Amino acid sequence: MLGRVPDNAPAVLADHAVYWAQDEAFPVIAPQPGAQAKGLLVRGLTSADLEALDFYEGGFGYDARPVTVTVDGQGAQALVYFPPEGKFTAGAPWSLDAWRQDWEEITMRAAAEVMARRTTHSAAEIRGMLPFFRSRAWAQQIARTPAPQTVRNPMTMDQVEITGKRPGFHGFFTMNAFKLRYRRFDGDWSPELPRECFMSFDVALVLPYDPVLDKVLLVEQLRFGPVQRGDPAPWVLEPIAGLVDARETPEAAARREAVEEAHLTLTDLRPMVRGYASPGYSTEFYHSFLGLCDLSGRGQSQGGLEAENEDIRNHVIAFTDAMDLLDTGEINAAPLAMMLLWLATKREALRAAA
Template sequence: MRNLFFYGTLCYRPLLDLVLEGAAHSARPANLADHAVYWAKDQIFPMIRPEAGAHAAGMLVTGLTEKAIARLDHYEGGFAYQLATMQVESNDGRHDAEVYFPEEGLWSPGVPWSLEDWAAEWGEITLVAAEEVISYMGRLSVKEVADRFQMIRLRAASKVRARATPSPADLRSSWGPDRVQVAHRSRPYTNYFALEEEDLSFPRFDGAMSPLVNRAAFVGGDAVTVLPYDPKRDAVLVVEQFRIGPYMRGDLHPWVLEPIAGRIDPGEGPEETARREAVEEANLTIGDLEHVGNYYPTPGAVTEYLYSYVALCDLPEDAAGLGGMLGEAEDIRSHVISFERLMELVRTGEADNAPLLLSAYWLMQNRDRLRGPS
């Protein structure tokens, strides 16, 4: 049996209970003398460091089994933490306990750590992400989990956003996911996307339950698309890049014309993502955002949910050029074209992806309003 002292995110009791699988019944407040806890600079988690006279507040859990330690090592092990034995103090005396210390020099301290502030913004996302991380025990190494964690957290943020987004049900059924009966679920593939598979039964419109069926979906993150429009010049900017979907389908032209687009990072809102992606993909600063719509492009197989906008901006001819994030292997060419040229691309089928088509049709309906009096 072993004792551990937690000072950061694992002091969030729902997360601790999940990772320890209910083995945290002995948890109680404690502190580690001559240490202090800070936000790791530019990160969303804390770090602990020696500091004379300070007291790091946290949680002591005693009597942990090797099974519980294995779950902890799987959850924390890929993130450059190492266990060291220290003496901590709780209301029932002093205890030797192991503490996760970050790798020396990896991060620098920011402002003092606040569990309450972290939990308000990141608690629910982290809890959903932890469920996926724990599911990989025995299947993926801690390094493989760490390599995938950015996408794990992005998927978790999308699930949290879906739960929090009001969704009207005036015409469609108001049934919720609680009406679906799941007999088995698995995740046979995970990397940039995850493939999740379930054997399930759902309520039919005739009142009966469906037979048990097998369904699978590609699980990704929510994303934003933004079509820049200059109402004075009556011009738009579209980007062109190689796309794996058309290539894998066998399309003769896998370089695709699209609006600017990108994943919504955890902690971002859709409009913030739109502005960031405009800079990253087209070196473009955009103005007011006009909301086109929110939608599932392929609800029969993909969880991706899109937030589409038309952005008002200035588009001189030299706004076109090359862009993209080299660190993400993006190679993007932008084109500034007239609205009439855009609609010609729609008519010929050269504009052949849903966000560009929807944004073009929305712009066709709203163009006169955006241009103002002639």
């Protein structure tokens, strides 16, 4: 946030305690007689530094209040950021070590995204974007487990150099502009190349399938890609899908999204394909699953979360009908096509075992 480590000293705020904000990845400080809240007193901050801190903390709704802390046995005036009244519930006592283990890297990456939007967004706008910044940071941690390299060459990121960065775009999505060079197949280095990359998320996809009825559940909703492409019919048939939240497994995300989008509890989850949506220019990565379930008594129904402005229609149709839609082109979302074709190779065994 400040671009440097300022002068600081250990300090204590009497009659206060620090807790985890319940179901969150950050602390809350609250009055508590007899307790001591330990922290650091940061000195030498400029007005620009304070404006930067105010912007970041404003994304959580926190505001700075004057207090007296103790430093080396002496009282000192300070500002402490307090949470808004009634906004967060205090959970377990705060553990900096636990935060470092689970949340430090995610938080630091998310903070960089916050500060990149300082001149283009308000703190209130940032507040609603924070979970997505954390999801994007979490995707970069998941990415550290690579796919096998049996046919592919054995080169790694050690043979890729990011040589510079250029101004990109920072909104809900991020477009990184950069320069790089890389080791070519002939062993030489490429020239320095200007490139751009769409910084997206890891996504959990699930195709619900009832092997007894031989039916699948598809979701239909308005999609903005077709709208912007100029497609006159921009409603799309898709699998259930959603972002993998920070610290969430793709499997848990798939089960959560099935409930949110289709009010459906899956009895089993089978891994399908894991891969990049469009690796030439996007980080978006799909974790695809087949969701075994009971679809009896289900037909066309509504789904989605009202809080997320989702307007989703669910269709339960025979597998053979879904394949017909693939042949006619009415199914025009590639992830759904991929998942149906995967299911076609496993369908006989799944039906026999049902």
